[in-house]
Amino acid sequence: MIKRRVHVAAAAIFSDDGGEVLLARRPSTVDQGGLWEFPGGKLAPYETGFEALKRELHEELGLSIERAQPLIRVHHEYADKHILLDVWQVHAFGGEPYGREGQAVRWVPLGELFNYPFPAANLPILRAVMLPTEYLITAEEPDDAAFLTKLERALKEDGIRLVQLRAKTLDEAAYLTRAEKALALCHSYNASLLLNAEPETLEQVDADGVHLTSERLMTLERRPVAQDKWLSASTHDAAQLEQAARIGCDFVTLSPLRTTPTHPDATPLGWHDFQQLVEPAGMPVFALGGMTRHDANHARAVGAQGIASIRDFWR
Known part of the structure; x- marks a missing residue:
């Protein structure tokens, strides 16, 4: 039929x-x-x-x-x-x-x-309504004091309300210490903090959710966190977007839209391919990879929730 x-x-x-x-x-x-x-x-x-x-x-x-x-x-x-x-x-x-x-x-x-x-069709709309249009991914900072100064500037001056704590150079103990400090600061500005870490880390730091790497995403069979926590993931192609939907991610980043200094060998999607991937995604998608605030309206026009960035939000 x-x-x-x-x-x-x-x-x-x-x-x-x-x-x-x-x-x-x-x-x-x-x-x-x-x-x-x-x-x-x-x-x-x-x-x-x-x-x-x-x-x-x-x-x-x-x-x-x-x-x-x-x-x-x-x-x-x-x-x-x-x-x-x-x-x-x-x-x-x-x-x-x-x-x-x-x-x-x-x-x-x-x-x-x-x-x-x-x-049932309204669930992705609820998520999109509750999410902001800017997603800050923190840069590597060896010093906690410098990190917190830059984070507070982004929260206070730029109005950032969604933060992913990415700190690959820290060991586990240092990451947990920074996460606790970042969580307190984010909550003082009514912002949400997601940990770029294993989902089990939420048992040690009661953050607002977890962001999965694309590699971790593809190993999962089900949603690894409670429904009252945000779950996001890094995606780069249709298969990863489908997996994110399958395990119940609330939103994702899709990259790289442009070539970036951190991933110079990655083939950029460009706006056309980005839009083709976003259309059937069924969840909010943040554009990532060379994005600045000047791209925000263009990103929204092709279906994105907004933009995610390190360099443009972490000054």
């Missing part, structure tokens, strides 16, 4: 302070009725995703979009249909949202989103 293909535009609409997102409840009379969702609807013939988004938000919520940006595209297989969720992050809008079709709408704090029942 050939499945129906349904293309839906949906919106992650944030409050002015970015701390809440708008949800709508599906009517009880429709498929998956009673569940909560990100507002939107099906594309009409010949509409683009953005055109459908503008029309649907006006019809459903009485809103006019003033500024929006692609967030994530999610392909999901149900028993009777294939659905593509074309999700946009709405940065500015006109009007006060209300349920013009009688549906319940509610502003929900980001930390409470997982308390709401959603259709």
Whole structure:
């Protein structure tokens, strides 16, 4: 049986302070009725995703979009249909949202989103909504004091809220000591810290999650950390992206987008191949490899969650 293909535009609409997102409840009379969702609807013939988004938000919520940006595209297989969720992050809008079709709408704090029942296809959207657009990977620093000074500058001055502690030159004891200090500093700025280490390291340092190397990723048969911890991984090709999805990674980095001094022999993906790999990934993907803040909008336009970087964030 050939499945129906349904293309839906949906919106992650944030409050002015970015701390809440708008949800709508599906009517009880429709498929998956009673569940909560990100507002939107099906594309009409010949509409683009953005055109459908503008029309649907006006019809459903009485809103006019003033500024929006692609967030994530999610392909999901149900028993009777294939659905593509074309999700946009709405940065500015006109009007006060209300349920013009009688549906319940509610502003929900980001930390409470997982308390709401959603259709299965919405899980990657929840992750994308909760993640920032910049992912700092720390550089090698032999001195803890210098390391913490640079980390605090990134947190305080640049507003970094997602950090991966990468320190391959430290022995285990020194890494654990640095991890404890970095965790305290990150939490003082409401930032999350992921350890670039074996998953079991979380038993010694209660960080916010773990980042897997691509080599470690390919050896796993199941998700190695609890659901309340972030799990990310380094990926470089379609096979690694598929493995990340299989074991339940929350997000990944995909590299190298460009040639970098640290990996001069690696073949860069370029924007076209990057986009082709991101489209079916089914999870937030950070572009890595020669990225700077000047690339952020381009990365979002081709489907990335944002950019990951060492050099541009670690000055």
